Amino acid sequence: MKPQKAAGFQSLNEGIGVFNAKEKHLLIPQMNRNVSHLFAGALRSFDIHARVLETCRDLDLGREYTSGKECLPCLITTSDILYFLKKERNRLGEDFNPDNYIYCMPESDGPCRFGMYNKYQRIVLDSFPELRGVKIGSLTSRDGYSLDGMLEGESIWKFRKAAYFGILVGDILNRIAWRIRPYEIEEGLTDQFIERSMRVIADSFEANGSENNFDRILDHVEEIIEEGKTIIDPAIQRKPLVGVVGEIFIRSQNEANQDLVKTLERHGAEVVVASISEWVNYTSYNRMRDARTDLRLNIKQLRPRQVIRNLKSIFDFGKNFYYQQFMQTRSYKRLRSSIDIAEDHKVAHLEKMLDREDVFSFDVGTEACLSISGLIAYAGQGFNGVVNVYPFTCMPGTVTSSIAKPLMNRYRVPYLDTPCDTGLQPGREGTVRTFMYQVYQHFKRNGRKN
Numbered sequence: 001m002k003p004q005k006a007a008g009f010q011s012l013n014e015g016i017g018v019f020n021a022k023e024k025h026l027l028i029p030q031m032n033r034n035v036s037h038l039f040a041g042a043l044r045s046f047d048i049h050a051r052v053l054e055t056c057r058d059l060d061l062g063r064e065y066t067s068g069k070e071c072l073p074c075l076i077t078t079s080d081i082l083y084f085l086k087k088e089r090n091r092l093g094e095d096f097n098p099d100n101y102i103y104c105m106p107e108s109d110g111p112c113r114f115g116m117y118n119k120y121q122r123i124v125l126d127s128f129p130e131l132r133g134v135k136i137g138s139l140t141s142r143d144g145y146s147l148d149g150m151l152e153g154e155s156i157w158k159f160r161k162a163a164y165f166g167i168l169v170g171d172i173l174n175r176i177a178w179r180i181r182p183y184e185i186e187e188g189l190t191d192q193f194i195e196r197s198m199r200v201i202a203d204s205f206e207a208n209g210s211e212n213n214f215d216r217i218l219d220h221v222e223e224i225i226e227e228g229k230t231i232i233d234p235a236i237q238r239k240p241l242v243g244v245v246g247e248i249f250i251r252s253q254n255e256a257n258q259d260l261v262k263t264l265e266r267h268g269a270e271v272v273v274a275s276i277s278e279w280v281n282y283t284s285y286n287r288m289r290d291a292r293t294d295l296r297l298n299i300k301q302l303r304p305r306q307v308i309r310n311l312k313s314i315f316d317f318g319k320n321f322y323y324q325q326f327m328q329t330r331s332y333k334r335l336r337s338s339i340d341i342a343e344d345h346k347v348a349h350l351e352k353m354l355d356r357e358d359v360f361s362f363d364v365g366t367e368a369c370l371s372i373s374g375l376i377a378y379a380g381q382g383f384n385g386v387v388n389v390y391p392f393t394c395m396p397g398t399v400t401s402s403i404a405k406p407l408m409n410r411y412r413v414p415y416l417d418t419p420c421d422t423g424l425q426p427g428r429e430g431t432v433r434t435f436m437y438q439v440y441q442h443f444k445r446n447g448r449k450n
C-alpha cells in the first residue's frame with residue numbers, strides 16, 4: 001500500500017460516525033482477548049459480521065504513520081487496523097471492497113487524547129486511496145456508548161443489552177482465569193482451558209444474544225466453571241492478593257502491558273484487574289450525574305425546556321446504568337455460588353469513597369477518578385498490594401500515580417507504578433520482585449481478607 005495526500009477534512013465528518021452495521025464487516029480492536037471475542041459473538045447474533053482484529057503483529061506499520069508522541073494504544077490500534085487491511089487486500093485481491101468494512105474505534109469525551117484516535121486514524125486511512133471507503137464507527141462516551149444507529153430501531157435495546165452482556169461475561173471469564181491460574185495443577189492448563197471456553201461462550205452468544213437469552217449463556221459459563229475447578233490444585237494455599245488499576249487499554253491487553261498479570265503471578269500473587277464493564281458503567285453513571293447537575297441549575301434559572309431535556313437524559317442514562325448494574329450484580333451472584341471470583345466495583349460506591357478521602361473528584365473526570373477510587377477500594381477490601389499500569393506519558397495515569405503513592409503509603413499497602421511503551425522495560429522484573437517482597441510482608445502481617 002502506498003500513502004498519498006490525505007482526503008479533505010470533510011472526511012472527518014463523513015468517514016467517522018455511527019453507521020448501520022448490518023451485513024458489514026465490523027472490525028473490533030482486541031483491547032482484551034476474551035471481552036473482544038464475546039462482544040463480537042453478541043454482535044454476530046444480529047447479523048453483523050463482527051471480527052476481532054489480531055493485535056501487535058506488526059507494530060512497525062503503526063510506527064511508520066505515527067510520530068512517537070502519541071499514546072501507546074493509538075500506536076497499537078493504528079498498527080492493527082493497517083495490518084488487517086493489508087492482509088485482507090492480499091487475501092481478496094480484486095474482490096476487496098473497502099465499503100464493506102467498518103472499523104470500530106470508540107472515543108471518550110474529555111481532555112484526554114482518546115477523543116482524537118479516530119480522527120487521526122481517519123487521516124491515516126485516507127492517505128491510502130484504496131482505503132478511503134473503510135468507515136470508522138465511532139461510539140462515544142458522550143451518549144454512554146448508546147449504539148443507536150448501528151441497527152434498525154426496534155432491535156436496538158436488545159442489541160445494546162447483548163453487547164453489554166458480552167463485555168460483562170468477558171470480564172467474568174478473565175476473573176475465572178485469574179482465580180484458577182495461580183493454583184493450576186500443571187503449568188499452561190488454564191490458558192488452554194480459557195481459550196477453549198472463550199470460543200464456546202462466543203458461540204453461545206451467537207446463538208442466544210439476539211434473543212437476550214442470557215440465562216442460557218450463564219448455564220454455559222457454569223458448565224465451564226465446573227471444568228475449570230478440576231484444574232485447581234487444592235493443596236496450594238491461597239496466595240497474596242494484588243489489585244491492578246490503570247488505563248483501560250493497557251491494563252486489559254497482555255501484549256501491551258508486557259504480560260503484567262502473569263509476571264505478578266510468577267512471583268507469587270493472585271491478581272484482579274479492574275474490569276472493562278466498570279468503564280461502561282461509569283460513562284452511563286457520569287452522563288446521568290451531569291444531567292442531574294444541569295437539572296438543578298435549570299430549575300433554579302426557570303428554564304422549562306432544558307428541564308424537560310435534562311429529565312429525559314436522566315431517564316435514558318439511568319435506564320442503561322441501572323440495567324447494567326442489575327445484570328452485573330445478578331450474574332456475579334449466580335456465578336460466585338460456583339467459584340469465588342472477585343466481585344466488581346460499584347461506580348456509585350467508588351465515588352462515595354473518593355469523596356470521603358477528598359483527594360480527587362468525579363467532577364474532574366477521566367479514568368483517574370476510577371483508578372484512584374479503585375485503589376482505595378482494594379485497600380479497604382484488604383488486598384495485599386496494588387498496581388497502577390498506564391502508557392508512558394498518559395495523563396490520567398500520571399495523575400493517578402501522583403495521588404496514589406502517598407495515599408497508599410497512608411493505608412500501608414504496597415504500591416507499584418508500571419508505565420508501558422512499546423519497548424521492553426528491562427527493569428520490570430526487578431521492580432515486580434521487590435514489590436512482591438513487600439506484598440508478602442503485608443500478607444504475613446495481615447493475611448487475606450478475600
Ligand code: SF4
Pocket residue numbers: 071072073112113114115247367391393394395396397
Ligand atoms: S487515557 Fe492516557 S493513553 Fe488513553 S488517550 Fe488518554 S492520555 Fe492517552
